Amino acid sequence: MKTAKIAVMTGVNTPFEVREYPLTEPAPGMAQLQLVASGVCGTDVHIHRGKIPMSMPAAIGHEFVGQVTALSDKDSAESGIRVGDYAVVDIACPCGHCPLCRSGDDANCLQMATTNSGNPDVPPHFYGGFGEYNYSPVKNLIKIPDGLDPRMACVYACAGPTALHAFRLAHEADCQVEKADTAVVQGLGPVGSFAVLYLRSLGIPNIIALTGQKQPDRQELALRLGATEVYDLQTDGEEKILQRIKEVSGIGADLVFEASGNPGAIPQGMAMLRNRGTYLVPGQYSNSGTVPIAPQLITFNALRIIGSSQYSVSDVEHYLQFLLDHPEVQETIGEMAVSYHVEEINQAIEDAAAGHNKKTIIVL
Ligand SMILES: [Zn+2]
Ligand SMILES: [Zn+2]
Secondary structure, X not given: OOEEEEEEEOOXXXXXXXXXXXXXXXXXXXXXXXXXXXXXXXXXXXHHOOOOOOOOOEOOOOOEEEEEEEOOHHHHHHHOOOOXXXXXXXXXEOOOOOHHHHOOOHHHXXXXXXXXOOOOOOOOOOOOOOEOEEEEEHHHEEEOOOOOOHHHHHHOOOHHHHHHHHHHHHHHOOOOHHHOOEEEEEOOOHHHXXXXXXXXXXXXXXXXXEEOOOOHHHHHHHHHHOOOEEEXXXXXXXXXXXXXXXXXXXXXXXXXXXXXXXXXXHHHHHHHXXXXXXXXXXXXXXOOOOOOOOOHHHHHOOOEEEEOOOOOHHHHHHHHHHHHHOHHHHHHHHHOEEEEEHHHHHHHHHHHHOOOOOEEEEEO
């Protein structure tokens, strides 16, 4: 029987083990996919550090992009997905019947389950993102349209929908992001840099991108993706940056997008906003501690603060459509990826944690 490799997390801060398991026929409703590219996310680093508890051993990773290698004729006919298609795998399994699912908000399902992080000793073994194969429910596959390079599409496969979902919630709250004159993005990991790209596509005149420390690669990328100014807190200092935002906007930023994951960014972001400004907060994805804030700013500046966590299949579709609509950015996005094989998972996690790469991906 044919076998394939998967990187298995066996404990917090413990090196991953690369194991081999047999490839089986997918069960009804499931598809088998061969790895094209799978991103290492900040969330994976947090899981490995123990910031997000999980039972071990676990097949983690959630940014799998692959080529469909097997599914039943019935599932293929019903879904329109065929063997040979490329697809993004969404790990989210909303329950479909809780009050939030019933209201159409399945990203915030009260009983959200996921397809990944299973015990790889249990068939079909390949659950997460860090294997040469993956088995997922057919309904969790989003076909990559012809004309898009699947490896390029992997770069923002999680960060893109994460950012787009936050913008969708802002739109639903009638925040009129597209009318903003000045927007600030805090943090230039993949979620932040995608936010820059999206804001540029809306034609926002002033896009100010911020990092905590000097990160020349990421700062240069932000400028290429459409930021009009880039600062780092370490060199430029909080006061000077605040002053500059006031100068550019006259009244404070219309929109601040938090993508740093650093709790200290929250009081800073609140101080950058104008009256009735919008603060989008998708970046605080694990428990990194607490921070004092000045709640009076929320009241006196009548701030609109919108949190955003998971995304839906429709956000992944929106992301793929965004790439199709913006061919001019595809080359820059493709060049962001730094590739590792499954056997090199420990180096990949280490480099991702150290911020060495614009985007770390696992490939076949
Ligand atoms: Zn991710
Ligand atoms: Zn639900």
